[in-house]
Amino acid sequence: MSTLHLISSPHDTLLPQAKEAIVTLVIGDSFRYSWEGAAKASWVRYAEKHDLDIVLIQQPLDGSLMAQSRSPAWQKCLILSLPWSQLYQRIIWVDADIIINPHSPHICYGVPQQQVGAVINYDQMSLAEKHIRLDRTTASTKPDDLAPMQTLEEVAHNFKRFNNFLYRHLENMDTDESRTISTGVLVLSPQLQRHRELLEDTYHFPQRTKCYEQHPLSLLLMQRGLLYELNPRFNWHLFEYFAVHCPKLLAKTKEDTIPDNFPWSLFMELVENEFHNSYFLHFAALGYLFNYMRIQISSIDDGGPQYAL
Numbered sequence: 042m043s044t045l046h047l048i049s050s051p052h053d054t055l056l057p058q059a060k061e062a063i064v065t066l067v068i069g070d071s072f073r074y075s076w077e078g079a080a081k082a083s084w085v086r087y088a089e090k091h092d093l094d095i096v097l098i099q100q101p102l103d104g105s106l107m108a109q110s111r112s113p114a115w116q117k118c119l120i121l122s123l124p125w126s127q128l129y130q131r132i133i134w135v136d137a138d139i140i141i142n143p144h145s146p147h148i149c150y151g152v153p154q155q156q157v158g159a160v161i162n163y164d165q166m167s168l169a170e171k172h173i174r175l176d177r178t179t180a181s182t183k184p185d186d187l188a189p190m191q192t193l194e195e196v197a198h199n200f201k202r203f204n205n206f207l208y209r210h211l212e213n214m215d216t217d218e219s220r221t222i223s224t225g226v227l228v229l230s231p232q233l234q235r236h237r238e239l240l241e242d243t244y245h246f247p248q249r250t251k252c253y254e255q256h257p258l259s260l261l262l263m264q265r266g267l268l269y270e271l272n273p274r275f276n277w278h279l280f281e282y283f284a285v286h287c288p289k290l291l292a293k294t295k296e297d298t299i300p301d302n303f304p305w306s307l308f309m310e311l312v313e314n315e316f317h318n319s320y321f322l323h324f325a326a327l328g329y330l331f332n333y334m335r336i337q338i339s340s341i342d343d344g345g346p347q348y349a350l
Contacts, residue, residue: 043088145320158228277319
């Protein structure tokens with residue numbers, strides 16, 4: 042039986058009812074309302090299927106000036122430093138703007154205890170789709186001397202250069218690394234010191250871009266040889282689908298400004314399609330749309346979401 046635990050302070054305690062837990066952070070009434078309306082039902086179905094607790098952190102774990110000056114996304118780096126986390130064999134960090142297909146397999150299955158399970162960013166795309174994504178990427182966030190991409194080998198080479206450009210020129214990190222992970226979903230072993238140190242060391246990096254903790258955590262994860270690559274369906278980014286296949290839909294709206302004539306029916310149809318393609322469907326960079334949407338998983342038998350705006 043899945044149990045939902047509410048955490049309001051880093052000093053709170055809990056009594057686990059399962060060996061593993063999904064953990065997330067929801068700060069403020071509006072964010073909690075969005076999670077409860079759009080995600081909670083799917084999380085509960087998945088947790089009940091795989092005997093998982095759900096831990097909902099409702100307040101920042103660090104109230105320092107540094108923490109207040111940057112995105113709450115960094116707070117995930119503190120979860121293994123909390124005493125109650127050590128009571129679980131595995132903690133599955135899941136960003137609160139994710140809905141879970143209840144048919145999905147157990148995300149921990151096959152992940153070695155010593156490693157951190159995570160999805161490589163952009164792995165959901167074919168090389169042809171990566172070519173399109175590069176063409177549509179803002180000029181200031183990619184090298185200005187990318188080679189012509191007439192072959193898939195050239196696409197792969199340029200995509201590595203693009204990812205390294207983000208490390209070197211935007212994040213100011215001296216590295217040859219060309220991969221990043223999508224930090225919205227992580228499979229962690231809280232009782233391992235190396236996992237706790239990985240997150241704590243990441244937390245001390247400065248925030249340089251709106252990628253927040255993604256690049257520091259990715260780099261340390263790669264350097265320390267801790268990465269276990271998950272199937273990209275476990276962190277399937279809806280934004281990337283729209284960026285490649287439906288850019289006009291994204292162009293119809295901007296953050297916090299949704300026009301009255303926004304094509305909700307088309308949007309929801311595409312969400313449903315990608316829900317069935319994914320295990321964990323992530324609304325990163327689409328939070329302003331996620332906040333307007335309420336999703337309830339009707340039943341495990343039909344497997345489809347029912348939507349109400």
